[in-house]
Amino acid sequence: MVRGVRLVILGRQGAGKGTQCMRLARHYVVPHVSTGDIFRASVKAGSEFGLQADEFMRAGTLVPDEIVVGVVRERLCQRDARARGFILDGFPRTAAQAEGLDEMLAEERMPIDVTVNLDIAEEDALARLAARRVCSTCATIYSTSRPPAINWTCDNCGGEVVQRQDDTEEAIRKRLADYNELTTPLIDWYTERDSLVHIEALGSPDEVLARLVCAIDDRKGA
Numbered sequence: 402m403v404r405g406v407r408l409v410i411l412g413r414q415g416a417g418k419g420t421q422c423m424r425l426a427r428h429y430v431v432p433h434v435s436t437g438d439i440f441r442a443s444v445k446a447g448s449e450f451g452l453q454a455d456e457f458m459r460a461g462t463l464v465p466d467e468i469v470v471g472v473v474r475e476r477l478c479q480r481d482a483r484a485r486g487f488i489l490d491g492f493p494r495t496a497a498q499a500e501g502l503d504e505m506l507a508e509e510r511m512p513i514d515v516t517v518n519l520d521i522a523e524e525d526a527l528a529r530l531a532a533r534r535v536c537s538t539c540a541t542i543y544s545t546s547r548p549p550a551i552n553w554t555c556d557n558c559g560g561e562v563v564q565r566q567d568d569t570e571e572a573i574r575k576r577l578a579d580y581n582e583l584t585t586p587l588i589d590w591y592t593e594r595d596s597l598v599h600i601e602a603l604g605s606p607d608e609v610l611a612r613l614v615c616a617i618d619d620r621k622g623a
């Protein structure tokens with residue numbers, strides 16, 4: 402039986418975090434907790450909270466730290482995450498969120514097993530994001546070099562596979578610059594706490610997954 406795990410996955414946009422987190426969640430049988438997905442779902446549901454989050458997302462800015470930390474706390478306290486663990490994707494994104502997470506997990510006695518940085522150079526990330534295509538129905542990720550089998554129709558659900566509106570070169574450069582400014586300091590934060598593992602993000606999805614599982618199991622002493 403595969404043991405559960407508590408993971409934080411960091412990495413620039415374009416590193417393949419979304420793809421690898423879905424695969425890791427299946428491998429370790431733990432929930433994939435993506436704050437971006439949680440916000441998009443609440444916008445779709447039209448809740449008051451979703452309306453608030455929508456304003457920040459449309460403006461291309463981060464949702465305030467107190468709101469995000471509260472949302473993550475609520476999710477990590479659910480039964481599946483308590484029982485098996487979780488994979489955090491897109492959180493923490495600022496030093497204040499990392500501190501909030503640290504306090505929350507200490508209170509709940511759920512220490513992180515491993516923090517992974519999926520390493521990718523900025524120019525490689527840019528090229529990947531420009532080539533990225535996404536299913537408009539189920540969010541499965543493709544690229545111009547790995548398209549769906551038939552005519553931009555999703556292999557998974559038959560939805561239309563398109564380029565994200567925010568995957569223009571200008572918007573991509575802005576997101577990468579924000580990442581460098583706000584999220585790169587977290588690499589130092591986790592390095593100081595000796596819980597960071599660097600994994601090379603280039604390669605096929607299967608190759609990267611194999612590297613990740615090997616490094617995570619090694620850290621956990623599995």
Ligand code: AMP
Binds near residue numbers: 436
């Ligand atoms: P993502 O899908 O991770 O790129 O997130 C989409 C949007 O959701 C971001 O541009 C932010 O507006 C918001 N968001 C997601 N995660 C966070 C976070 N940890 N802190 C603040 N805002 C977030």
